[in-house]
Amino acid sequence: MKKQGCEIEAMGITYKISTKKREHPFKIFTKKQEINQDPKQVINLEEASPGAKHVLKDVFCKAKPWEILAIVGPSGAGKSSLLEILAGKLTPQNGTIFVNQNPIDKARFKKISGYVTQKDTLFPLLTVEETLMFSARLRLRLPQAQLSSSVKSLMKELGLDHVAMTRVGDDRIRGISGGERRRVSIGVDAIHDPEVLILDEPTSGLDSTSALQIIDMLKAMAETRGRTIILSIHQPGFRIVKLFNSILMMANGSVLHHGTVDQLVVNMRTMGMQLPIHVNAVEFAIESIETIQQQRKVLQKDMQPQVQTKPQQKKTRRSWRG
Numbered sequence: 001m002k003k004q005g006c007e008i009e010a011m012g013i014t015y016k017i018s019t020k021k022r023e024h025p026f027k028i029f030t031k032k033q034e035i036n037q038d039p040k041q042v043i044n045l046e047e048a049s050p051g052a053k054h055v056l057k058d059v060f061c062k063a064k065p066w067e068i069l070a071i072v073g074p075s076g077a078g079k080s081s082l083l084e085i086l087a088g089k090l091t092p093q094n095g096t097i098f099v100n101q102n103p104i105d106k107a108r109f110k111k112i113s114g115y116v117t118q119k120d121t122l123f124p125l126l127t128v129e130e131t132l133m134f135s136a137r138l139r140l141r142l143p144q145a146q147l148s149s150s151v152k153s154l155m156k157e158l159g160l161d162h163v164a165m166t167r168v169g170d171d172r173i174r175g176i177s178g179g180e181r182r183r184v185s186i187g188v189d190a191i192h193d194p195e196v197l198i199l200d201e202p203t204s205g206l207d208s209t210s211a212l213q214i215i216d217m218l219k220a221m222a223e224t225r226g227r228t229i230i231l232s233i234h235q236p237g238f239r240i241v242k243l244f245n246s247i248l249m250m251a252n253g254s255v256l257h258h259g260t261v262d263q264l265v266v267n268m269r270t271m272g273m274q275l276p277i278h279v280n281a282v283e284f285a286i287e288s289i290e291t292i293q294q295q296r297k298v299l300q301k302d303m304q305p306q307v308q309t310k311p312q313q314k315k316t317r318r319s320w321r322g
Contacts, residue, residue: 005065005226006099006112006195008086013095015056015081015253055081056092057253065195067245068215068222068229072236072282074289077250079232080118080200086230087115087198113196114189118204120181122168122188128176129155129164132187139192154191158183158217179210183217190221197221199231203240212239219243238280247282251289256296271295 056078063069071079084090086097088106097104122131132151140147155161160183168184169175176184182202190197202218203211215236222229233240241247241261249257249264257264265281273291275284285292 006228008063009098010061013056013059013092015092016052019053055253061248063228063230065226065228070244071232071248073250078253083200114194116189116199118201120185124169127165135188135191158187196228215240215243241282
């Protein structure tokens with residue numbers, strides 16, 4: 001019998017950031033207004049610059065247990081901001097996040113979730129086993145024997161048995177490979193066996209083989225442990241796309257598609273876009289985002305109900321005969 005797991009649902013997420021430039025802290029005199037040659041024309045610099053930028057616009061998504069939800073899109077689409085909001089790192093101006101159809105409790109959600117950032121933050125002089133043991137001591141209140149057992153079990157799941165006594169290393173110290181280092185970063189946030197695992201660009205900087213191994217490992221975590229996996233990825237390969245249960249394609253902070261890859265192909269054909277042979281559907285969709293946005297605007301315009309106006313009757317003059 002499968003355990004319940006955690007279903008994450010976000011509805012109407014809107015997030016804005018301020019774009020107003022801050023004045024230099026050591027600047028004594030501030031020029032709020034500048035006068036042109038004509039003294040009657042005054043330019044207000046504060047009014048000329050916009051005050052806020054929409055990073056996310058009414059975003060919705062749903063991630064189910066035992067599955068992988070991949071957030072795809074070009075740079076600046078809002079993928080990382082959405083992940084930080086789902087992980088509880090940022091608070092949106094509008095919208096609600098539900099966990100198993102209940103409003104999220106951030107304090108409890110942090111205990112049952114893990115968030116892996118894009119940049120690895122590891123101690124280069126520690127070995128793989130020491131790194132995971134350090135994280136286990138911080139997160140788990142267990143005897144030393146159970147901590148050691150949990151770390152060895154996790155290393156086996158991550159495929160790090162053969163490098164357990166190797167230093168993590170960095171650019172100056174030769175240690176484990178880039179793919180293995182990324183597995184260690186995932187293990188640091190998965191040592192407490194979270195029900196939800198959120199990852200920001202887990203394949204960034206890796207070769208195609210290492211990237212496929214990382215996603216394949218996450219797929220096994222979802223299917224064997226019932227975890228809800230949410231990750232962002234910039235440009236997935238064909239074999240990686242086949243491992244995703246559903247995708248969320250974004251552009252300019254808005255959702256363009258939420259569903260399976262097959263549904264994405266059907267939607268593109270409905271828009272009159274023919275997928276070339278032997279071409280990755282997700283890559284083709286990302287390259288054709290401008291066309292998809294234009295087609296969506298046309299479809300939305302056609303779906304809007306048109307207000308029918310009554311035909312105006314011509315006014316005719318009546319001739320009165322006296």
